[in-house]
Amino acid sequence: MIDDYMNLENYDYFQQEEIRKGLEKNIDVSVYAKPELPYNIMHQLRKALEYGNDLTPYIPYGVGVLHELRKAAKSGISLVRYIEEGYDSDQLLAIRHALEKKVNITPYLNISYHGACIHQIAIGLEHRIDVTPYAKPDYTWRKMKEIRLGIEQRLDISNYANPLYSYWQMHEIRLGLVEGLDVSYYRSLMYTAKEMNKRRLWLMNHQKNHLASDDMSVICADDYEISISQDGMQAYFNWHGNRPLMNSAELEYLLRKNGIIYGIDYNALTSIARTYQTINNDTPKDQNTLIAHGTLPVDGHDGYYVFQFQTKKCYIPEFHEDGSINFDHFTWFETVTKGQILALYHPPTKALDGKTVTGQTVPAIKGKEEPILTGSGFELLPDQKTYIASRNGHVRLHKYEMTVSDLVTLDQVTPSDEPLSFQSDVHIKGNVTGPVTICTTGDLLIDGFVNDAEIHCGANLILKSGINAFAVPNTSTVNKRVISKFFEYVNLHADGNISFGSSLNSSLSSYGEIISYGKKGGIIGGSCYAEKGFCVSNIGNAVGAKTTLLLGTNEDIRLEKMILEKEISKIKASISQLTTAYEEACKKHPEQLAKHNDLLLKVKDAVYIKNQELEAAHIKEEHIQKREKRACTSKIIVEHQIYDNVDVQYMSRKITAVPSKKTAILINNNRLIMEKIT
Numbered sequence: 001m002i003d004d005y006m007n008l009e010n011y012d013y014f015q016q017e018e019i020r021k022g023l024e025k026n027i028d029v030s031v032y033a034k035p036e037l038p039y040n041i042m043h044q045l046r047k048a049l050e051y052g053n054d055l056t057p058y059i060p061y062g063v064g065v066l067h068e069l070r071k072a073a074k075s076g077i078s079l080v081r082y083i084e085e086g087y088d089s090d091q092l093l094a095i096r097h098a099l100e101k102k103v104n105i106t107p108y109l110n111i112s113y114h115g116a117c118i119h120q121i122a123i124g125l126e127h128r129i130d131v132t133p134y135a136k137p138d139y140t141w142r143k144m145k146e147i148r149l150g151i152e153q154r155l156d157i158s159n160y161a162n163p164l165y166s167y168w169q170m171h172e173i174r175l176g177l178v179e180g181l182d183v184s185y186y187r188s189l190m191y192t193a194k195e196m197n198k199r200r201l202w203l204m205n206h207q208k209n210h211l212a213s214d215d216m217s218v219i220c221a222d223d224y225e226i227s228i229s230q231d232g233m234q235a236y237f238n239w240h241g242n243r244p245l246m247n248s249a250e251l252e253y254l255l256r257k258n259g260i261i262y263g264i265d266y267n268a269l270t271s272i273a274r275t276y277q278t279i280n281n282d283t284p285k286d287q288n289t290l291i292a293h294g295t296l297p298v299d300g301h302d303g304y305y306v307f308q309f310q311t312k313k314c315y316i317p318e319f320h321e322d323g324s325i326n327f328d329h330f331t332w333f334e335t336v337t338k339g340q341i342l343a344l345y346h347p348p349t350k351a352l353d354g355k356t357v358t359g360q361t362v363p364a365i366k367g368k369e370e371p372i373l374t375g376s377g378f379e380l381l382p383d384q385k386t387y388i389a390s391r392n393g394h395v396r397l398h399k400y401e402m403t404v405s406d407l408v409t410l411d412q413v414t415p416s417d418e419p420l421s422f423q424s425d426v427h428i429k430g431n432v433t434g435p436v437t438i439c440t441t442g443d444l445l446i447d448g449f450v451n452d453a454e455i456h457c458g459a460n461l462i463l464k465s466g467i468n469a470f471a472v473p474n475t476s477t478v479n480k481r482v483i484s485k486f487f488e489y490v491n492l493h494a495d496g497n498i499s500f501g502s503s504l505n506s507s508l509s510s511y512g513e514i515i516s517y518g519k520k521g522g523i524i525g526g527s528c529y530a531e532k533g534f535c536v537s538n539i540g541n542a543v544g545a546k547t548t549l550l551l552g553t554n555e556d557i558r559l560e561k562m563i564l565e566k567e568i569s570k571i572k573a574s575i576s577q578l579t580t581a582y583e584e585a586c587k588k589h590p591e592q593l594a595k596h597n598d599l600l601l602k603v604k605d606a607v608y609i610k611n612q613e614l615e616a617a618h619i620k621e622e623h624i625q626k627r628e629k630r631a632c633t634s635k636i637i638v639e640h641q642i643y644d645n646v647d648v649q650y651m652s653r654k655i656t657a658v659p660s661k662k663t664a665i666l667i668n669n670n671r672l673i674m675e676k677i678t
Contacts, residue, residue: 018039018043040578051070091115097122114141117140124152139163143163147161233293233296236289237291238287248266251273264292265293300364309342309397316483325483345384348366352364377402406442412428413436421439432450440458477494479496480496481512483499513532531553534549534638545645639662648672664677
């Protein structure tokens, strides 16, 4: 059947690839196996058909729209309404992301918005802020972002929410507000963003002591001196004349004449006048008397949150010298109920400006606002200060992100033919007795002993009592880290660190580190791989159990790299084809280009989307390169004993470790070497 579509005169290589893949999936390829369809259109149609969706009616809208329509259908979302209203692929991407997060973006949409603008509005709605101040066609997405950040940081955005500002000017004003600066000093439209930046930095350096000088200011006359302190907060009077002093009213006039207009101490003036009314040899001379004092500024206190749950939880148990683990102070889940207050925000206290004796204002430092809390599973009440849980579950806080996640609690798990599947975090208080398969998208905490269980965990796995799979070692996968009392005959892969007391005849694989605790703990038998290296107590045992440790890049990294290289090659080929087609069409039909022909614009959009895909692929490529570099510098630290019959492998190189104590095994010039730890 495939031969019907392999005529090179009708299909190019990439089209043939799409047809072949469709046939392998038992898809009716006649839906899209048409020579006039570019391969990237075929690709979208094929992927959609795999999920039972026929997108052929939307072929005229172009590859970008097909891509978003396919992704939306896979998530159970319909974009048909927005396609018919004329939204392009970039806009549809932002709309799809919003709808997938259950954000009601529709009331705020405008066909004139770029996709990035819609994205900024969606973020604001997701963060529960009022987006109306910036959801306006007057603002570019960068300006929208500055206003959104200002609202989230509880700033007075009226200082810069003006379409006439450039986004960079908005940025400088927002940074000043964050620091509690008086931005009126530089927020005028007459200043460029660069000038604003200079003025903002100057204010930051001078807002506390901009009136201070290196020396005390002294006003000298024939009969008196007036001294003003460095900070302008005190003024002193010294009479050294040989004639009687004027009265207090005349003395006040003298002070005001010399600029002392605030905080005058009238009692001091009366006392000075009385003392110097009659001059004789017994009258003291050259005495500085405090005659005016200013008001110091009172800085505002920063805003702060009071959380109604324990924010500093213990996520690491206590490991004892014998390798046992104490979970007494270990806290993983803290449950809350719907309607429960989670956090209260206390805004900054008001700052009070000061004033010098010369009447100059000394600005106080305003208290800084704390950003609003983002996340899910809670509501922010209209007072913009009170956060309450919107569902039952367990609460977590990371910086300014708070989440209340669903939590399923089970007493125990018994053998089951059907997999136990959860879209939540799971806490099993008792034992897990298999055979059983447990799948969860969140964290999994098991208090009891685990026997013969296959576990697939979307986040962290914590096994307080350890796991045994003696009969048939099951393969378990964890997307984050694993903490377990022990492993026995277990096959386990984790993206994060694996920490335990002891491991017996197990196959452990980690993209992080493998760590064991306690003098009697360690790795006995089995084969273990750690991309970032090992820090273990012991390797092997006294009877010479065969134990293998692997360092460096593994087959998974190499395979991921090959797939990505192929993907990048395809994307580049697609960009080249689309760009060539666009340029040729522009040459042949310049009049259509001048009229902003829809088809040409869609081709241009397709090029833009492919370039975004290429950028994302290059980011993945850089990540893989970092992993490769990290893996090639990994090492094994053995804090106590390496026993006999222990092999260490790095790529194709292998050494049999010499029994020794306190040893490090390092990679040096692509060779494995052993060094003593001092």
